[in-house]
Amino acid sequence: MSTPSLPDTPVTDATAVASVKQHRLLGEDQVFLLLSLLIGVFAGLAVVCFRMAIDAAHWMFFGSGLVPPRDRVVLVPGAVGLLVAVLVVRFFPRVRGSGVNQTKSALYIYDGYIPGSTIVGKFLTSALAIGSGQSLGPEDPSLQIGAGLASLVGRHLKLSRQNLRLIAPVGAAAGLAAAFNTPIAAVLFVIEEVIGRWSAGVLGAVVLAAVSSVVIERWFLGAEPLFRIPGYRLESPGELFAYAVLGVVGGLAAMVFVKSIQFLRPRVRALPGWTQYLMPAVAGVLIGLIGQHFPQVMGAGYAYMDQAMHDQYTWEVLGILAGLKLVATVLSFSSGTPGGLFAPTLVMGAMVGGAVGGVERLLFPHLTGPLGAYALVGMGALFAGILRAPMTSVFLVLEVSGNYAIILPVIISTALAYLISRSLQPTPIFDLLSRQDGLDLPSLEEDRELAVLHVEDAMHAPTPQTTVSLQALPSPEVIESLPGEFFLVQDGSGYWGGLDKAKLLDLASDQAAGVDSHPQELPQLYPDQSLDIALRQMGEWPLLPVVHRADSSKLVGVVSLADIIETYRKRGPALHELAEPAD
Amino acid sequence: MAKRFSIIQREPLLLAGLVVVIAAFFSLTTFAAHTYHRKQEQFARRWYQHGEEELKRSHPAAAVADFRNALAYSRDNDLYRLRLAQALMADNRPQEARAHLLSLWEKEPGDGTLNLELARLAAHWGDTAQAIRYYHAAIYGLWPEEPAQHRLQIRFELSEYLLQRNTVQDAKDAQAELVALAAELPPQDAAGQTRLGSLLLQAGLYARALAAFRSALTDEPNPKPALAGAGEAAFRMGEYQTARHYLQPLVAQQPKDEHSMELLDLSELVLKLDPSVHGLPSQERAHRALHDLQRALARAQNCAPAPEPAPADKSRAALVQRATALAPSEKLLAGNPDALEETMDLAFNLEQSAAQCGPPAPEDKALALLAEQRGTTR
Numbered sequence: 026m027s028t029p030s031l032p033d034t035p036v037t038d039a040t041a042v043a044s045v046k047q048h049r050l051l052g053e054d055q056v057f058l059l060l061s062l063l064i065g066v067f068a069g070l071a072v073v074c075f076r077m078a079i080d081a082a083h084w085m086f087f088g089s090g091l092v093p094p095r096d097r098v099v100l101v102p103g104a105v106g107l108l109v110a111v112l113v114v115r116f117f118p119r120v121r122g123s124g125v126n127q128t129k130s131a132l133y134i135y136d137g138y139i140p141g142s143t144i145v146g147k148f149l150t151s152a153l154a155i156g157s158g159q160s161l162g163p164e165d166p167s168l169q170i171g172a173g174l175a176s177l178v179g180r181h182l183k184l185s186r187q188n189l190r191l192i193a194p195v196g197a198a199a200g201l202a203a204a205f206n207t208p209i210a211a212v213l214f215v216i217e218e219v220i221g222r223w224s225a226g227v228l229g230a231v232v233l234a235a236v237s238s239v240v241i242e243r244w245f246l247g248a249e250p251l252f253r254i255p256g257y258r259l260e261s262p263g264e265l266f267a268y269a270v271l272g273v274v275g276g277l278a279a280m281v282f283v284k285s286i287q288f289l290r291p292r293v294r295a296l297p298g299w300t301q302y303l304m305p306a307v308a309g310v311l312i313g314l315i316g317q318h319f320p321q322v323m324g325a326g327y328a329y330m331d332q333a334m335h336d337q338y339t340w341e342v343l344g345i346l347a348g349l350k351l352v353a354t355v356l357s358f359s360s361g362t363p364g365g366l367f368a369p370t371l372v373m374g375a376m377v378g379g380a381v382g383g384v385e386r387l388l389f390p391h392l393t394g395p396l397g398a399y400a401l402v403g404m405g406a407l408f409a410g411i412l413r414a415p416m417t418s419v420f421l422v423l424e425v426s427g428n429y430a431i432i433l434p435v436i437i438s439t440a441l442a443y444l445i446s447r448s449l450q451p452t453p454i455f456d457l458l459s460r461q462d463g464l465d466l467p468s469l470e471e472d473r474e475l476a477v478l479h480v481e482d483a484m485h486a487p488t489p490q491t492t493v494s495l496q497a498l499p500s501p502e503v504i505e506s507l508p509g510e511f512f513l514v515q516d517g518s519g520y521w522g523g524l525d526k527a528k529l530l531d532l533a534s535d536q537a538a539g540v541d542s543h544p545q546e547l548p549q550l551y552p553d554q555s556l557d558i559a560l561r562q563m564g565e566w567p568l569l570p571v572v573h574r575a576d577s578s579k580l581v582g583v584v585s586l587a588d589i590i591e592t593y594r595k596r597g598p599a600l601h602e603l604a605e606p607a608d
Numbered sequence: 609m610a611k612r613f614s615i616i617q618r619e620p621l622l623l624a625g626l627v628v629v630i631a632a633f634f635s636l637t638t639f640a641a642h643t644y645h646r647k648q649e650q651f652a653r654r655w656y657q658h659g660e661e662e663l664k665r666s667h668p669a670a671a672v673a674d675f676r677n678a679l680a681y682s683r684d685n686d687l688y689r690l691r692l693a694q695a696l697m698a699d700n701r702p703q704e705a706r707a708h709l710l711s712l713w714e715k716e717p718g719d720g721t722l723n724l725e726l727a728r729l730a731a732h733w734g735d736t737a738q739a740i741r742y743y744h745a746a747i748y749g750l751w752p753e754e755p756a757q758h759r760l761q762i763r764f765e766l767s768e769y770l771l772q773r774n775t776v777q778d779a780k781d782a783q784a785e786l787v788a789l790a791a792e793l794p795p796q797d798a799a800g801q802t803r804l805g806s807l808l809l810q811a812g813l814y815a816r817a818l819a820a821f822r823s824a825l826t827d828e829p830n831p832k833p834a835l836a837g838a839g840e841a842a843f844r845m846g847e848y849q850t851a852r853h854y855l856q857p858l859v860a861q862q863p864k865d866e867h868s869m870e871l872l873d874l875s876e877l878v879l880k881l882d883p884s885v886h887g888l889p890s891q892e893r894a895h896r897a898l899h900d901l902q903r904a905l906a907r908a909q910n911c912a913p914a915p916e917p918a919p920a921d922k923s924r925a926a927l928v929q930r931a932t933a934l935a936p937s938e939k940l941l942a943g944n945p946d947a948l949e950e951t952m953d954l955a956f957n958l959e960q961s962a963a964q965c966g967p968p969a970p971e972d973k974a975l976a977l978l979a980e981q982r983g984t985t986r
Binding site for chain 1: 623
């Protein structure tokens with residue numbers, strides 16, 4: 026950006042800002058996009074460091090083997106749990122939980138503000154917790170770290186309040202994209218779950234940030250997809266039934282998981298304050314006890330997902346692992362240990378998918394799909410069922426596997442899991458958590474599910490007394506006798522205008538005197554338009570014409586402000602009526 | 609003025625500052641990532657070496673765990689994944705091995721080693737069509753070292769697998785593979801020729817088997833297997849003199865080889881009983897023919913009749929009656945080749961009709977072999 030030449034006259038702040046706006050090379054929107062790019066790079070670097078820190082912690086605590094040494098498997102999660110609890114309670118109280126809701130809070134409550142200490146705290150405590158074997162993942166913390174960095178940068182650059190609010194989700198998308206190596210899924214998740222709306226500006230910024238962060242992540246950690254499954258090809262459409270069954274099981278498993286957190290988390294939080302120092306340690310010890318026999322439940326679990334996808338476990342073992350991972354994750358998460366739900370969700374999905382696939386193959390040996398395909402589809406099903414972001418789930422599976430052939434099973438399974446989870450557990454997990462935390466964040470799923478009211482729901486049929494034609498204008502006497510005070514007047518070209526009774530009388534007098542005059546044209550509505558548009562168009566007009574889309578001269582109804590309000594009152598349930606209690 | 613200047617200047621300066629911070633962070637991350645990757649490589653190499661050592665010690669289960677650890681640090685290392693798959697196979701976990709092999713195969717469908725391992729898995733599961741497909745892909749696949757040697761070994765393996773299957777189609781496929789192998793195998797490869805000869809013998813390609821054993825015998829340091837094979841191949845072909853030629857020195861060297869000894873005895877008996885041996889005087893031919901008929905007649909007469917006579921018994925009785933009535937003399941047979949032929953036919957028919965009459969004596973076996981040979985030549 027260049028520095029424009031300055032006039033010598035003294036200026037006020039307002040004039041200076043106006044002058045700057047005129048002279049800067051880039052507008053605020055362009056600066057915002059450039060910033061998104063830089064934030065993507067920044068977040069990508071942070072996430073790369075975060076992932077390396079988790080691995081370093083694991084090596085430090087357990088050595089380099091996948092299976093932790095037996096003498097440390099209980100001790101380490103317990104001891105590190107104590108340390109994490111002290112850090113969280115004493116220094117970083119905002120880093121509890123996954124990070125998704127915290128980012129939403131920043132967007133909707135704190136004008137995009139995420140303190141710098143949260144970034145440091147999240148990085149440190151999550152790396153310690155996950156590295157020590159807590160059953161949590163690095164993705165949601167990465168999302169929060171990205172959002173935090175974006176917020177920090179935005180504050181230093183003194184962005185406008187509106188852009189400061191938006192910059193946090195942009196950073197969140199960058200963090201998530203780098204954590205998963207999945208730019209599309211990250212963009213979709215942030216749009217689906219955090220921002221909740223599509224607009225060119227937001228989308229552009231989010232995409233730029235996600236892409237730049239993924240470029241950074243791939244530069245440092247490699248471009249290979251997260252998982253590589255053995256070759257898959259859908260041999261017969263009948264096999265889709267097998268995946269549909271997986272969707273049903275996935276939906277049920279998701280419901281069990283969310284209900285478990287819904288039950289346990291508030292009870293743990295209700296315990297006396299000093300117990301907060303112990304909870305992560307207790308969870309760690311319990312997970313360590315499970316880990317003595319099933320080390321697969323410890324940590325994020327990506328290596329074990331890869332094994333599940335390569336037929337390394339029997340269906341019985343996969344079933345047991347799915348159940349134990351669920352228990353371990355509920356324990357870790359409910360204890361308030363910082364860490365994410367994404368990776369455990371995927372691990373559970375892979376195990377459930379593999380188990381269901383194994384049973385189906387046992388019952389129907391002609392099924393040709395490899396167990397890895399079931400594991401992959403199971404990941405999508407659980408993701409959709411638990412996190413309730415169905416579009417993200419589909420693209421996530423495609424991106425983490427780099428395998429497009431799996432799309433049909435994923436769509437079927439994901440859709441079923443989502444629908445079943447939704448019907449059995451109406452409140453999505455992130456909404457549930459925010460309500461448990463006493464925050465009233467908007468539920469984007471509930472927003473999506475709200476019935477959209479249309480103009481046709483509010484309009485009523487026009488009466489002959491309220492519509493007149495300019496060609497056949499009644500006499501002033503007749504107009505005087507009409508009951509209404511406002512009239513829709515159609516001119517010769519078919520357009521509808523509006524006049525009150527006095528002006529209509531004037532118009533009739535003008536016409537009688539041979540003066541050519543026209544009523545003011547009214548905004549036109551169509552029956553399929555949303556009532557929101559009708560409300561915006563209404564202005565000061567008491568009545569608006571609703572016309573046919575193919576023939577705007579044809580009046581299909583009229584709508585008034587009172588009609589709109591009455592329709593909202595009758596047919597639009599309040600959000601709180603849709604939500605179920607947090608506990 | 610200064611305030612206004614700062615408003616205009618602040619944004620680019622802050623952006624530039626941000627770029628500087630990012631550049632510094634990038635450098636820091638580069639250093640950290642370098643250390644991280646080096647550590648990962650160290651771990652991966654160490655676990656891989658552990659795995660190799662465990663495999664050498666025949667501890668495949670421990671090797672599996674080690675290779676898995678190695679793979680966790682180097683996910684895209686195809687060698688580690690291959691060794692993991694091989695360790696899993698050695699640990700008798702073919703299902704787990706298959707998934708890794710298929711992952712690798714997706715990347716390198718023309719790789720010889722992968723196709724060979726997949727062929728072995730398909731063979732393990734009895735999926736012959738798939739096994740043959742992978743074996744052929746392995747034969748024509750890429751082998752970075754000694755490709756010709758690998759191809760020969762895989763053809764051997766495929767042939768052995770097909771012969772084990774014991775079905776008509778698999779036997780035909782095996783014969784085709786062995787013919788191709790015979791064409792590719794260098795004649796000076798004595799061990800290979802011996803192995804090939806054995807397989808050809810198993811596949812019923814006796815002439816080719818004999819040729820292979822003969823090749824092997826030219827400079828085979830340990831000729832016993834080749835001698836045994838050549839003797840048996842010649843025996844199966846009905847070339848009893850050749851069989852005796854190979855079997856005699858073998859039996860002299862290893863008198864405990866009962867199978868070879870039996871073949872040698874039978875060969876000698878056949879040669880002793882056969883009236884059609886080239887160069888025999890007519891008197892000797894007649895003597896042998898008469899001896900053969902009497903031998904067959906005695907076996908048929910000694911055969912205990914079934915409680916309820918079957919058609920075979922009736923036919924045998926008719927043959928006995930005919931032989932008794934014929935009673936040719938040596939003189940007649942010596943001067944009349946047609947009578948000698950008729951006598952031998954009768955002897956062979958009698959021997960065949962007595963096939964169900966208890967275990968045959970060596971002479972009966974020899975006569976049966978002569979009958980079989982005569983049937984083949986006719």
